[in-house]
Structure formats: C-alpha cells, structure tokens
Ligand SMILES: Cc1cc2nc3c(=O)[nH]c(=O)nc-3n(C[C@H](O)[C@H](O)[C@H](O)COP(=O)(O)OP(=O)(O)OC[C@H]3O[C@@H](n4cnc5c(N)ncnc54)[C@H](O)[C@@H]3O)c2cc1C
C-alpha cells in the first residue's frame with residue numbers, strides 16, 4: 319500500500335499578532351507546530367501501514383523553514399518526507415493548494431491512500447482533502463476516526479464522524495481520507511530512528527521539479543481574494559464588570575436571569 | 584465562466600432522512616434576499632433517491648426547486664453527488680452556490696469547487712455584496728477581533744459554505760416556484776463509496792435553537808457536572824469552547840463559534856472562556872451575555888453585559904444555591 323500523508327506546518331495561534339493599523343496578520347514572529355489533526359493523520363497512516371504493509375510518504379507544501387518540522391515524520395516511522403517549496407506556490411488558496419499537492423502525489427509515483435487532517439488550525443477550511451480527491455479523480459471520506467482493511471485489496475472501510483452519528487463506508491481505492499483531531503494517540507518519537515531521521519533528507523521539490531500547469535499554481539491559480547480585513551463589530555453590550563464575593567456575584571447573575579425573563583418559580 | 588452575475592443564486596438543501604437541515608432553510612432565506620438584490624432567480628437544489636422530496640422547499644421562497652433523483656443518490660457519496668450536481672451547474676451557470684457548513688456540506692463543497700474550477704469561501708459568518716455585486720464572505724481570523732472578507736470575482740459559481748445559525752430561520756410561507764426533477768445518468772462506477780452501516784447518535788442537540796446556554800471553557804478544568812445542573816435549572820443547554828470539546832470534556836456538537844455553531848439565545852452564561860474571536864462570533868447574537876473569568880483583562884468582558892471577575896467555582900456554587908432556594 320502506497321500511503322501519502324499531507325502534513326501542514328502552522329503557526330502557534332497564540333503567537334500570531336494582529337496589526338490593527340494595517341489590519342494585517344504578522345505570522346513572522348510566531349513559532350510553528352505540526353497541524354494537530356495532521357499528527358493524528360500521520361498516526362492513522364503509520365498504524366495502517368504496520369498492519370497491511372507498504373510505504374508512508376509525508377508531503378507538505380510551504381516555505382523552506384518547514385523542513386526541520388518534517389523531520390519528525392521519519393523519526394516516528396515514515397519512510398520518506400517531501401517538501402514542496404517555491405515562490406510560484408505562494409499565495410495559494412484551497413484550489414491552488416490542492417492542485418499542487420495532487421500534482422506532487424502524481425509526480426512521486428501516485429498513492430493508493432492519501433491521509434490528511436480534518437482541518438488546518440490556521441484558519442483552515444477542511445476543503446483541501448476533498449479538493450485533492452477531485453483533482454486525482456479518487457474517492458473520498460472526510461472526518462474519519464478509523465480505517466481498516468476492506469473485503470478486497472481495492473477497498474478500505476472508513477468510519478466517519480457526522481453530526482448525527484457514525485457512518486461506515488466501503489471506500490474504493492485510490493482514496494483520500496481526512497482524519498478528525500484526537501482520532502488516536504500519536505506514537506512517540508523513536509530515538510533509535512532519530513539519527514536516521516536526521517540523516518534522511520527531506521526531499522525538496524520546486525516548481526521546475528514538480529512541473530504542473532502554472533495557471534493552477536500559487537496566487538495565479540487562486541480565484542479567491544481577500545477583499546478586506548476589518549475589526550469584528552463589537553456587539554452593543556453594557557460591559558459592567560464587577561469584582562465582588564461569590565454570593566454577591568450569584569445574586570447579580572440571578573437578577574440578570576430574572577431580567578431576561580427566564581426564572582421559573 | 585467569468586464574473587457575471589445574471590445566473591441566479593442556488594442553495595444546496597441538505598436532507599437528513601425526510602427533512603431538510605435548518606441551515607439549508609436559513610440559506611434559502613438569505614439567498615432570496617441576495618437574488619432579489621442581484622436581480623436573479625433563486626433555485627433550491629436537492630439530491631436524493633426518491634422523487635417528490637423537494638416540494639417542502641417551495642415554502643421558503645424559491646423561483647425553482649431542482650430535484651436530482653437516482654437510486655444511487657439515496658445515501659451521500661461525494662463522487663456521485665459532485666457528478667450529478669456538477670452537470671447541472673455547467674448547464675445552468677448560476678452566479679452563486681451556497682451550502683451549509685455541515686460535515687457532508689463541506690465534503691461536497693471542496694470537491695465541487697475543483698470540478699467547477701472555482702473559488703470557495705469556507706464557513707463564513709456573514710455575506711455581503713461588494714460594489715461590483717460580488718459576494719463577500721466574512722471569516723473571523725486570528726485573535727484580536729479581526730475578520731477577513733473573501734470574494735471570488737473571476738469565476739462562477741461563487742461558492743460559499745455557511746455555519747448553522749448565521750442567518751435567521753425564515754418562516755414557511757405560501758409555496759412558490761416550480762419543481763423540476765432530473766434523473767442524472769449514473770452507474771455503480773460513478774460511486775466512490777458505499778455506506779455499510781450507520782450508528783445513530785443517542786442524543787443530538789441543536790444549540791442554534793436554545794434559549795439559554797451555559798458555556799464552559801478551559802477555565803472549568805473539565806468538570807461540567809455543575810454546569811449541566813445549572814443549565815437544567817435554567818431550562819437550557821450546555822455549550823463549550825473548542826478547547827473544551829477538543830479535550831473531550833463535552834461532545835463536539837456543543838461547540839460554539841466559527842467551527843461550532845452560531846447561537847441566538849436569550850441568555851448565555853460564559854464560564855472560564857477567554858473570549859477569542861472564533862468563539863465570540865458564536866455568542867454575539869445573544870440578547871444577554873454574562874461572563875465569569877478570573878482575569879480582569881480577558882477579552883470576553885468586552886462581549887458581556889455583566890462580567891464577574893473571579894474564580895468560577897464558588898460563583899457557580901453560589902448561583903446553584905440561589906436558584907435552588
Ligand atoms: C480556525 C480556528 C477556528 C476556531 N474555532 C473556534 C470555535 O468555533 N469555537 C471556539 O471556542 N474556539 C475556536 N477556536 C479556538 C479559539 O481561538 C480559542 O483558542 C478558544 O476559543 C479558547 O478557548 P477557552 O476560552 O476555553 O480557553 P482559553 O483561551 O485558554 O481561556 C481560558 C480562560 O479561563 C479563565 N480561567 C481559568 N481558570 C479559571 C477559573 N478557575 N475561574 C474563572 N476563570 C478561569 C482564564 O483566565 C482564561 O481567560 C478556533 C481557532 C482557530 C484558529
């Protein structure tokens with residue numbers, strides 16, 4: 319089984335600063351982490367490979383500074399890590415991001431199963447996984463908590479977590495799945511592999527190496543634009559703030575509840 | 584398809600069993616207004632295994648109801664649904680397609696956007712029109728109270744997914760519009776997946792309809808028993824921040840905010856939540872907000888009518904006593 323895990327490096331949300339004057343986000347000062355859902359995706363892929371055999375390749379698109387973060391993947395047992403990095407990929411929305419990732423999957427030899435996270439934590443949309451599936455004409459199952467082998471080698475069984483229950487589908491391969499945060503307990507770094515991980519080079523593919531149709535890449539391939547940033551309108555609130563004893567606080571809150579017409583005596 | 588605006592607005596009306604999700608009806612209400620301002624028509628699109636299911640949508644003001652029916656569409660499959668819907672979009676070329684930001688709605692939207700080679704703005708909490716009549720979807724950003732307006736000026740349809748509860752649920756009215764049924768050409772090989780089982784969740788809650796919500800954040804430390812008691816006494820429901828649902832303290836369908844639901848209660852009591860913008864977008868439509876937080880500089884106090892600075896534990900205990908008295 320050839321498995322590709324799409325892994326994104328995201329800024330720590332609490333370290334991203336907002337410049338209120340220019341109304342822009344300053345991510346430069348923020349340290350990064352692996353996107354939480356993608357860590358669960360990686361664990362899903364490794365565990366599945368460990369039962370059915372095969373190879374796990376980790377794939378990420380982003381600036382060269384992502385490289386050290388991707389070394390964690392071989393340290394926990396991934397076979398290969400690939401970083402897609404080029405100015406031409408920058409400014410991508412979900413259409414362009416998914417195109418670039420899908421093109422790279424073809425370039426590195428294709429995949430039977432592509433495992434993503436449910437959503438990226440830096441304002442992500444959860445749209446990249448189904449979009450990759452469409453570019454590759456693969457089937458898809460999003461918000462998955464579990465995958466197991468199917469009846470034949472051409473399928474897997476995926477359990478999706480939906481609003482009203484859990485759906486298990488028989489999914490034709492090749493397929494893209496996206497894994498929910500907390501689906502599993504990610505394994506620890508294997509220190510016996512740490513040396514290997516450091517020597518295992520992260521393969522970097524730039525535009526020239528990737529190929530692909532430039533009209534679908536980066537800013538040019540992104541039909542959405544940020545038309546503006548603004549402060550969220552603050553609601554008209556009384557903003558009465560009190561530091562009082564717990565009993566006084568409770569009395570005030572109770573009065574508020576009564577005022578809202580909610581206490582039933 | 585370039586940036587024309589004469590193709591009308593479409594809404595994907597998602598079904599659960601025989602009924603439509605309220606987020607789909609909310610979108611029909613908003614899209615009616617958008618279509619009128621754009622001078623175009625409103626089409627409600629529904630997909631399923633049996634014909635006739637779309638008729639109830641006529642009560643929400645559409646000019647047309649389009650039913651795509653086929654036995655292979657009886658349960659949701661992204662590939663088959665995208666094939667059936669994509670063909671109709673290519674034929675009719677609507678200006679906009681709105682979908683509820685439910686799990687299957689997002690699953691479908693991501694696939695369809697690529698099929699149509701168009702832009703998609705995901706889980707917005709507001710829609711406006713710019714001066715060229717393009718849809719602008721507003722998405723709350725990182726902390727600091729900023730939201731970004733995202734538009735798709737160059738491609739059609741403009742695709743947007745919207746959180747439940749963002750727009751008011753319209754009242755059902757006298758039916759309007761015609762119902763057209765299309766049976767797409769599909770075969771087994773157009774399916775990417777087949778449902779083998781479905782385990783219905785025992786209880787599911789819809790916080791967009793709750794009148795009172797008691798919200799717990801990280802500051803609760805994970806103990807929600809007293810919050811549940813409080814909610815029961817007030818005839819309301821428990822809600823939570825994402826930190827609390829991600830930690831598994833509370834089920835995920837009780838998450839409030841950009842990734843959760845947008846609520847409109849009469850009263851919300853927010854306990855131990857800092858007031859990140861992704862959360863506050865979900866409570867800013869409440870009639871009254873009361874917040875308890877031990878940090879006097881917590882941004883939540885800007886979103887509250889009454890704020891109590893202090894440890895939530897003793898305040899909750901006193902409040903329970905006061906309400907039970
Ligand atoms: C793309 C994206 C989408 C998101 N969507 C959502 C969403 O839909 N909903 C959501 O909630 N979040 C969402 N978030 C996360 C959001 O940014 C915040 O991280 C989250 O809302 C914080 O939750 P919290 O207030 O419970 O925790 P914290 O921010 O850690 O705040 C805890 C608060 O509790 C107070 N406290 C601690 N102990 C006590 C005590 N004993 N008594 C009183 N007060 C106490 C502290 O002073 C603090 O203010 C999203 C983030 C991103 C990036």
Ligand SMILES: Nc1ncnc2c1ncn2[C@@H]1O[C@H](COP(=O)(O)O)[C@@H](O)[C@H]1O
Pocket residue numbers: 324325326327353355356359377378379380412415419433434435436437438439441442443444445446447
């Ligand atoms: N730049 C990227 N590089 C690798 N994977 C990505 C990238 N962007 C998104 N993904 C994958 O798509 C998932 C959903 O992301 P999003 O659609 O941005 O919310 C993530 O959890 C990743 O698995």
